[in-house]
Amino acid sequence: MKQIIDQFIADVQQRNQHEPEFMQAVREVAETVIPYIVKHEIYHGKNILMRMAEPERVVSFRVPWIDDTGEIRVNRGYRIEMNSAIGPYKGGLRFHESVNLSVLKFLAFEQVFKNALTTLPMGGGKGGADFNPKGKSDGEVMRFCQSFMTELFRHIGPNRDIPAGDIGVGGREIGYMFGQYKRLKNEFTGVLTGKGISWGGSMIRPEATGYGAVYFANNMLATRSNQLEGKQVVISGSGNVAQYAAEKCIQLGAKVLTLSDSSGYVYDPEGLDVGKMAFVMDLKNNKRDRISAYADTYPNVSFHAGKRPWEVPCDVAFPCATQNELDQKDAKQLAYNGCFCIIEGANMPSTPKAIKVFHKHQMLFAPGKASNAGGVAVSGLEIAQNSLRYSWTREEVDERLQAIMTDIHDSCVTHGKEGDHVNYEKGANIAAFVKVADAMLAQGVV
Ligand code: NDP
Numbered sequence: 001m002k003q004i005i006d007q008f009i010a011d012v013q014q015r016n017q018h019e020p021e022f023m024q025a026v027r028e029v030a031e032t033v034i035p036y037i038v039k040h041e042i043y044h045g046k047n048i049l050m051r052m053a054e055p056e057r058v059v060s061f062r063v064p065w066i067d068d069t070g071e072i073r074v075n076r077g078y079r080i081e082m083n084s085a086i087g088p089y090k091g092g093l094r095f096h097e098s099v100n101l102s103v104l105k106f107l108a109f110e111q112v113f114k115n116a117l118t119t120l121p122m123g124g125g126k127g128g129a130d131f132n133p134k135g136k137s138d139g140e141v142m143r144f145c146q147s148f149m150t151e152l153f154r155h156i157g158p159n160r161d162i163p164a165g166d167i168g169v170g171g172r173e174i175g176y177m178f179g180q181y182k183r184l185k186n187e188f189t190g191v192l193t194g195k196g197i198s199w200g201g202s203m204i205r206p207e208a209t210g211y212g213a214v215y216f217a218n219n220m221l222a223t224r225s226n227q228l229e230g231k232q233v234v235i236s237g238s239g240n241v242a243q244y245a246a247e248k249c250i251q252l253g254a255k256v257l258t259l260s261d262s263s264g265y266v267y268d269p270e271g272l273d274v275g276k277m278a279f280v281m282d283l284k285n286n287k288r289d290r291i292s293a294y295a296d297t298y299p300n301v302s303f304h305a306g307k308r309p310w311e312v313p314c315d316v317a318f319p320c321a322t323q324n325e326l327d328q329k330d331a332k333q334l335a336y337n338g339c340f341c342i343i344e345g346a347n348m349p350s351t352p353k354a355i356k357v358f359h360k361h362q363m364l365f366a367p368g369k370a371s372n373a374g375g376v377a378v379s380g381l382e383i384a385q386n387s388l389r390y391s392w393t394r395e396e397v398d399e400r401l402q403a404i405m406t407d408i409h410d411s412c413v414t415h416g417k418e419g420d421h422v423n424y425e426k427g428a429n430i431a432a433f434v435k436v437a438d439a440m441l442a443q444g445v446v
Contacts, residue, residue: 005034012053019102021323025109025348026053028355032426033433048437055108057081058101061151063129065143067136077148079127079155079163082108085439088159089125090115090376092166095144095173097132104128106323107166110347111376113432114369117408120380125161127152133168134288145176152177153184156191158386164193164379167322170240170285171196171206190386193379197391202382204397205375210244211398212374212405213318213345213366214252219409220341220364221316223422229253234314234339236260237321238284238291241345241372245318247277258309260321261291265309268294268301313337320345331357344368355425362421370408370428377404 012026030049037043063075078101081089091111094104104126112124129148133141156163165174174194181191188200195201204211214228221227231254235242238259246256255271259280268276279297283289295303310317310330317339319326323346331354334342341364344350348368350358358365378401385391392400408428415434416427 001035001038004038005030008034008049011050016102016105019105021102021106021348022109024324024352025106028348028352028425029109029113029429029433032423032429036430036433042441043437046441048440049433051440052083052112052433052436053109055080055082055105056084057155058105059127059152059155060101063131063144063148063151065140065147067140075129075131075144077127077129077151078104079152079161080104080108080125081155081161082124082126083112083436084123085436085443086116087121087123089161090122090164090379091124091126092128092164093169093173093177094126094128094166095131095133095168096128097130099128099130103323107347110369112436113429114373115376115380116432116435117370117411117428118373118377118380118404119407120377120404122376122380125163126166127163128166128169131168133173138172141173142176145173146180149177149180150184153181156181158189158191158383162191162193162379162383164376165240167239170194190383193382195382200382200386202378202385202397203392203394204401205378205382206240207244207247208378208401209241209372209375210246210320210345211248212377212401213241213245213320213343213371214248215374215402215405216366216371216409217316217318217341217343218252219406220343220366220422220424223413224364227252228316231255231315232257232313233316233318234258234309234312235318235320235345236265236309236325236349237319237346238280239321241375242318242320243277243281243284245320245345246272246280249318250274250277254316257314258312259291259294260309262321263290263292264303264305264307265312266291266294266301266303267309267312268298270300310334311337314339316341316343318343318345319349321349322346323348324351326350326354328353328357330354335361335363340364342366343371345372347372359423364422365424366412367425367428369432370412370424373408374401374405377401
């Protein structure tokens with residue numbers, strides 16, 4: 001088996017040189033899915049996983065814009081349309097200086113599997129630009145978004161490709177891009193998700209990824225007759241996903257001890273509460289300031305510059321910042337400190353070696369493609385509401401989100417059960433693979 005997997009990886013590697021993040025994501029899937037393919041004859045001779053590892057289309061384009069001093073700046077924009085076997089391409093846009101082809105292809109590849117797990121009819125895609133919105137004025141961000149959409153609009157559409165937010169792309173950026181699309185096409189359609197409530201957005205969309213991850217955590221804990229209430233929780237990040245994961249943990253009676261950003265983490269031994277969360281949301285979403293200001297404001301809180309929060313003893317950990325932010329050393333430290341449950345809010349935050357540590361210690365480990373699928377699931381519900389020209393209530397959307405997270409959890413258990421233990425990584429990969437692969441087989445060699 002190892003030989004088959006290694007040969008497959010070598011073949012993919014050969015035509016994707018210098019794309020480490022993409023290869024990491026492909027390898028992680030191949031290691032669990034190839035043994036399944038070998039056992040199931042309908043997939044033999046179809047080269048199905050190789051087809052999945054090749055994007056249907058990659059668009060790369062120049063994004064020129066003018067900054068506040070009048071200087072002309074240039075960034076590179078992308079859209080990866082990875083797989084449309086089960087629905088139109090769907091996936092976020094990331095604006096961050098680290099964006100490149102490898103990062104977006106890994107995210108698009110993961111997105112195909114994630115979207116399949118949601119039970120909704122969505123293919124997978126991802127896009128973005130190497131643009132850093134940090135420190136830019138609203139005017140600069142608007143001009144960038146307008147220039148970005150002036151090219152992207154040709155490639156997307158409500159029945160073709162429906163982008164959303166991701167790192168660096170929140171409500172403000174979606175608004176500017178939606179405005180430009182509408183202007184260029186003279187159409188008011190659900191071409192982007194994560195829209196404002198008064199112009200086609202869905203209730204619970206901003207909360208959905210974080211809330212969904214917490215619902216998934218409770219489903220996992222229930223398999224060990226446990227729950228989040230009373231647990232000590234460590235969270236990384238302080239953006240969209242981290243904020244709402246923290247909010248829901250607090251609502252469910254867990255104690256949230258940390259948040260972080262790229263400059264370091266804050267440790268609050270008394271735990272965050274509703275008032276402190278309001279401070280964090282204002283700090284990050286309106287003032288666009290650093291998380292260290294939390295430690296300057298509240299007593300007994302410490303700021304740990306340049307460090308990640310995994311050294312803080314906890315029961316449950318939610319990595320919610322970015323890829324490869326939790327390595328083997330961190331995983332060993334978490335296990336040593338008694339942490340027994342890791343739920344990925346971010347995409348691929350744990351390195352392959354960290355995941356091996358989780359499995360070795362039989363910790364409950366939820367891969368992002370399963371546990372952070374709540375965001376795209378509610379994006380799917382936003383598309384449905386836009387098509388119906390109707391809005392569901394907060395309670396209706398939340399109920400659907402909870403049901404979807406339970407479905408995803410159950411699919412992972414079905415395909416990932418190994419004796420008494422559930423390998424959620426294997427379960428998620430196989431459940432999603434079966435859905436996408438069967439659709440691809442039915443549609444012929446396209
Ligand atoms: P945001 O931009 O709102 O927040 C990102 C957070 O991560 C910030 O606190 C940021 O700190 C931190 N961060 C970013 N890069 C690094 C880094 N290299 N090292 C340490 N911290 C870093 O993004 P989201 O919350 O939307 O996304 C977070 C993760 O969740 C991403 O992996 C994303 O792909 C994933 N995700 C998001 C979904 C969504 O609905 N938004 C859906 C599914 C997955 P700083 O401000 O200092 O940069």
